[in-house]
Amino acid sequence: MKRKGLLIVLSGPSGVGKGTVRKEIFSQKNTAFEYSISMTTRSPREGEVDGVDYFFKSKEDFEELIKQDQFIEYAEYVGNYYGTPLQYVKDTLEEGKDVFLEIEVQGARQVRDKFPEGLFIFLAPPNLTELQSRIVGRGTETDDSVRNRMNEARKELAMMNLYDYVVVNDQIDLAVDKINAIVKAEHCRRTRVEKQYIAMLEEK
Numbered sequence: 001m002k003r004k005g006l007l008i009v010l011s012g013p014s015g016v017g018k019g020t021v022r023k024e025i026f027s028q029k030n031t032a033f034e035y036s037i038s039m040t041t042r043s044p045r046e047g048e049v050d051g052v053d054y055f056f057k058s059k060e061d062f063e064e065l066i067k068q069d070q071f072i073e074y075a076e077y078v079g080n081y082y083g084t085p086l087q088y089v090k091d092t093l094e095e096g097k098d099v100f101l102e103i104e105v106q107g108a109r110q111v112r113d114k115f116p117e118g119l120f121i122f123l124a125p126p127n128l129t130e131l132q133s134r135i136v137g138r139g140t141e142t143d144d145s146v147r148n149r150m151n152e153a154r155k156e157l158a159m160m161n162l163y164d165y166v167v168v169n170d171q172i173d174l175a176v177d178k179i180n181a182i183v184k185a186e187h188c189r190r191t192r193v194e195k196q197y198i199a200m201l202e203e204k
């Protein structure tokens with residue numbers, strides 16, 4: 001039987017650096033993960049491309065897709081919908097490829113319920129002051145949006161103990177190395193467990 005791919009979920013508060021870290025991972029030559037592009041009702045930021053950064057949808061279209069059960073998870077986050085397309089993720093895992101999701105915390109909880117065998121990594125900021133200066137420094141949010149995102153962040157940080165691993169994003173390259181090492185170690189661990197199980201069956 002063909003082995004399924006590993007579902008890797010990177011989550012954490014807005015502005016912690018999930019997108020930056022993910023882009024760095026995907027820029028590496030030897031990366032074997034497939035990135036699942038999310039759908040959102042938020043407007044594109046300058047430079048964002050439909051079908052690359054997100055699939056940008058109207059609220060009506062997104063709600064229709066919810067009705068049709070087309071998401072593994074979706075969440076309303078500071079006034080917009082965000083969701084992960086189900087079919088792409090299922091098909092890609094079935095092909096034996098690892099799928100990488102970069103999503104906020106409510107969504108990650110829903111994925112945990114549906115894919116408990118996934119690998120859940122929480123990206124944490126060194127502290128809240130640094131988190132705020134990263135959101136502000138990115139220059140994409142209004143004062144209101146910064147406040148909302150910081151309020152969400154306080155609640156999200158309280159949920160990090162639900163994850164398999166916590167990686168502090170102090171330095172981008174170190175965070176990337178840690179995530180790559182975690183995935184490698186998880187693959188080895190899962191292979192070892194399978195082998196032990198097969199050996200046990202053969203002994204019987």
Ligand SMILES: Nc1ncnc2c1ncn2[C@@H]1O[C@H](COP(=O)(O)OP(=O)(O)OP(=O)(O)O)[C@@H](O)[C@H]1O
Pocket residue numbers: 012013014015016017018019020021134135137138169170171172
């Ligand atoms: N380790 C780091 N040190 C300093 N700045 C960083 C670090 N990681 C990311 N940043 C900066 O922080 C800002 C926010 O990063 P990014 O957009 O990747 O966050 P995010 O978690 O993907 O946010 P969102 O969830 O809102 O999409 C960016 O300006 C990025 O350059």
Ligand SMILES: Nc1nc2c(ncn2[C@@H]2O[C@H](COP(=O)(O)O)[C@@H](O)[C@H]2O)c(=O)[nH]1
Pocket residue numbers: 012013014018038039042073074075077082083084102103104105106107108
């Ligand atoms: N639950 C989901 N959250 C998602 C998804 N795609 C992105 N996100 C997260 O939303 C916030 C805001 O993103 P932004 O691009 O407006 O800054 C951030 O934490 C993203 O990681 C998704 O499919 N589902």
